[in-house]
Amino acid sequence: MTHVRSSALAFAALGGALTALAFPPWTMPWLAPVGVAALVVAVNGRSAVAGGVAGGVFGLVFFGTTLWWLSESIAVVAWGALTLAQAAWLVLAGTALTLVRNLPGWPAWMALVWTTVETMRSLVPWGGMPWGRLGYTAVDAPWQGFLAIGGVTGAGALVALIGASAAGVASAVADRRTALRLTRPVIASGSVLGIGMWLMLAAGSVGGRLGVEESGVVRVAVVQGGVPGDGTQVAANHRRVTQNQLTQTRRLLTVESSAARVPDFVLWPENATAVDPVDDLQARAAISSAVMEVGAPVLLGAIVDGSSSSLARNQAIVWTASGPGDHYTKQHLVPFGEYVPLRPLAEFVSSRVANIERDMAAGGTAQPLAVADLRVAAALCFDVAYDDVVRSQVEQGADLVTVQTSNAMFLGTAQLEQQWNITRARAVEVGRSVVVASINGISGAIGPDGRVIEQLPSGGSASSLVGVPTATGASLAVRLGPWPSRAAGLLTIVAVATALRKRRQDSRGAPEPLWLTG
Numbered sequence: 404m405t406h407v408r409s410s411a412l413a414f415a416a417l418g419g420a421l422t423a424l425a426f427p428p429w430t431m432p433w434l435a436p437v438g439v440a441a442l443v444v445a446v447n448g449r450s451a452v453a454g455g456v457a458g459g460v461f462g463l464v465f466f467g468t469t470l471w472w473l474s475e476s477i478a479v480v481a482w483g484a485l486t487l488a489q490a491a492w493l494v495l496a497g498t499a500l501t502l503v504r505n506l507p508g509w510p511a512w513m514a515l516v517w518t519t520v521e522t523m524r525s526l527v528p529w530g531g532m533p534w535g536r537l538g539y540t541a542v543d544a545p546w547q548g549f550l551a552i553g554g555v556t557g558a559g560a561l562v563a564l565i566g567a568s569a570a571g572v573a574s575a576v577a578d579r580r581t582a583l584r585l586t587r588p589v590i591a592s593g594s595v596l597g598i599g600m601w602l603m604l605a606a607g608s609v610g611g612r613l614g615v616e617e618s619g620v621v622r623v624a625v626v627q628g629g630v631p632g633d634g635t636q637v638a639a640n641h642r643r644v645t646q647n648q649l650t651q652t653r654r655l656l657t658v659e660s661s662a663a664r665v666p667d668f669v670l671w672p673e674n675a676t677a678v679d680p681v682d683d684l685q686a687r688a689a690i691s692s693a694v695m696e697v698g699a700p701v702l703l704g705a706i707v708d709g710s711s712s713s714l715a716r717n718q719a720i721v722w723t724a725s726g727p728g729d730h731y732t733k734q735h736l737v738p739f740g741e742y743v744p745l746r747p748l749a750e751f752v753s754s755r756v757a758n759i760e761r762d763m764a765a766g767g768t769a770q771p772l773a774v775a776d777l778r779v780a781a782a783l784c785f786d787v788a789y790d791d792v793v794r795s796q797v798e799q800g801a802d803l804v805t806v807q808t809s810n811a812m813f814l815g816t817a818q819l820e821q822q823w824n825i826t827r828a829r830a831v832e833v834g835r836s837v838v839v840a841s842i843n844g845i846s847g848a849i850g851p852d853g854r855v856i857e858q859l860p861s862g863g864s865a866s867s868l869v870g871v872p873t874a875t876g877a878s879l880a881v882r883l884g885p886w887p888s889r890a891a892g893l894l895t896i897v898a899v900a901t902a903l904r905k906r907r908q909d910s911r912g913a914p915e916p917l918w919l920t921g
Contacts, residue, residue: 408453414445415457415497419464425540426469427820432544435537438465439566440573443513446501447574458497462490469535472816476635481739489532492524499895502902510567512898517563518556519895522888525789529738533788534821537562542827542853550831550853551615554880555790556887558828615834615851615876621777621803622870623838624659624666624697625857626651627846628675629864630811634843637811641677642685644842647864648675648703649689655866656697666699666868668774672840673704673717673783673807680705680720681727690722700728700774704783704807704840715761717741719781719807721774729773731781732766735789771801777873780835784808788825790885797833798881802873804829804837810844814862819844827853834878836871 422438424431442461446454466489467482474482496516503512517537525533538555540562541547549558628647631640648671659665671693680686680703693701701722709715717733736742742762743749749756769792771778780796780803787793787806797804806826810819823845830837831853838848847858848869859865 411445411449411453411457412460414441415460416464418442418445419461420468422461422537423465423468426535426817427824428817430543430820430824432540432542435540435544435562436566436569439517439537439563440570442497443500443504443567443570444574446497447504447570449501451498451501454501455494455498458500459490459494461497462493463487465493466490466535469817469821472813472818472821475816476813476818485532488528489524489535492520495523496520499899502906503898505905506898506902510564510571512895513567514560514564515891515895515898518560518888518891521559522556522892529744530735533790539821539825539828542824542831547831547853550828551834551878551880553887554794554832554883555828556891557880560887560891614882615874615878617851617872618802618875619873620870621873622664622666622868623805623848624652624655624669624699624866624868625838625840625846625848625859626655626669626671626866627841627843627859627864628672629843634814634862635812637674637809637842638677641674644674645676645686645689648672649693651864651866652693652697652701655868659868664868666697667777668699669693669697669701670805670807670838670840671701671703672809672842672846673719674706674809674811674842675703675807676705678705679707680722681707691726694722694724702772702774702779702781702805702807704809709761709764713761714764716764716766717783718766719772719783719805721772731769731772731783733763733783733786734766734769734792735786736763736765737785769796771796771799777802780804780833782806784810784822787822787829790888793829793833793835794881794884797835798877798884800875801835802875803871804833804835806837806839807841808839808844809842811842814843819861823858827855832878832880834876834881835874838869838871 418438418441421434421441425435445457463486466486470482470486473485499516500513503509503516506512521536525531536555536559538559541550541558546561549561626648628644628651630637631643637644652669676686678686680690690701690703703720703722705718705720707716707718719731721728738744739749743756743759772781778801780793780801782792793804813819826837826839827849830849830851834851836851840846843862845858845861848856848871850856851874856871857867857869859867
């Protein structure tokens with residue numbers, strides 16, 4: 404018994420490691436379904452408790468690896484706490500996977516379980532943590548096009564389905580006790596895998612074009628000002644950061660001197676000014692100078708004053724010759740980074756919390772920003788990891804997407820590449836070009852097919868004038884909105900309830916209902 408239990412935990416740990424390798428900095432997306440398959444093998448034939456333990460081991464290895472950048476940039480304690488919190492969701496997943504394993508068509512039920520747990524951990528607690536979703540690994544994989552059909556949620560479900568089906572085939576082949584016991588599982592699992600592969604190939608060929616049409620080309624000046632010193636201390640150098648943005652904008656104007664190369668607008672990153680530019684004369688002067696010299700609006704990231712002295716807002720502001728115009732307020736704030744839940748307890752645990760003097764206030768429902776003659780969907784930093792921000796604005800008719808981010812504290816870590824990969828997944832999902840401006844992380848432009856149009860070197864000051872296609876219409880993923888996640892959640896509840904009922908009936912020796920035995 405001990406040997407079997409150890410083998411299961413070994414498979415779970417292997418699955419977590421393989422799945423982590425599908426994400427940056429390793430970026431081997433084909434390993435994602437292999438990692439899921441290893442977890443399915445680990446929970447196969449186990450009790451619900453043993454399945455939960457296996458899921459927890461998978462989660463510890465997976466999140467401990469993919470979130471290691473937290474230990475490098477913030478603190479080992481932060482990395483450990485978030486790893487444990489996310490691994491707890493995988494305990495729930497492992498338990499549910501064990502339960503639905505005995506249902507007909509179990510690979511599909513397992514994919515739904517995985518999808519539901521990903522959705523839940525992206526919401527709870529304090530707004531959740533959507534990092535590490537399987538759908539993000541679809542970028543540059545054969546099934547990338549499925550992002551435009553089912554979104555990040557659907558692409559993740561497809562990866563889980565392929566992995567579970569492959570595990571089913573492997574388990575059936577390994578079980579050679581009788582030909583009869585071998586044939587039916589192989590046929591059933593192989594059929595499910597075949598359907599999944601067919602969907603994958605169909606998505607890859609047509610998914611990115613469903614309902615979306617290119618409408619023109621827009622020129623955007625992407626400005627990455629840089630941060631003095633080691634590049635991580637934005638707040639301590641916030642005046643210099645703003646001045647660097649202006650300096651890089653002027654340099655770009657010198658290089659792109661032709662009138663035909665004038666940008667439609669200029670994109671400055673999140674925290675381009677850490678003081679409210681409406682009231683701060685120095686910040687206001689720098690932004691106004693950029694607008695006047697370029698002859699085009701500047702879309703900048705700013706920290707603005709809130710409704711009280713203890714509150715602030717992280718905003719993207721459209722600045723024209725007339726001053727500030729449309730703005731977007733960040734919706735998904737980082738707990739213990741941009742605001743502090745349970746502040747008295749948090750201050751007792753860590754003295755670093757005292758550095759967060761003002762809590763950020765989240766914005767309401769987002770609407771596209773009016774920038775020149777364009778409608779721009781705006782997202783700020785971690786916003787891009789959540790399903791609703793970009794999708795809802797594209798649904799309202801946005802022509803393209805901008806992501807303004809800082810990422811300065813994550814220099815030299817995998818966080819930069821992971822967020823860039825997430826942004827590429829969003830581009831394919833909504834069928835829009837995405838222009839990214841970072842203070843000194845990864846800036847550039849991504850096409851609506853996920854192709855990297857331009858990527859500026861990270862860690863310093865840089866700028867570029869990029870031409871990106873605009874588009875109209877909505878992909879199927881945008882039209883479906885949150886319904887794939889909702890449907891997966893409902894079906895998961897039904898599956899788990901059915902599995903529990905079946906388990907009770909089996910333990911009592913009662914006959915199964917005909918609709919279960921099929």
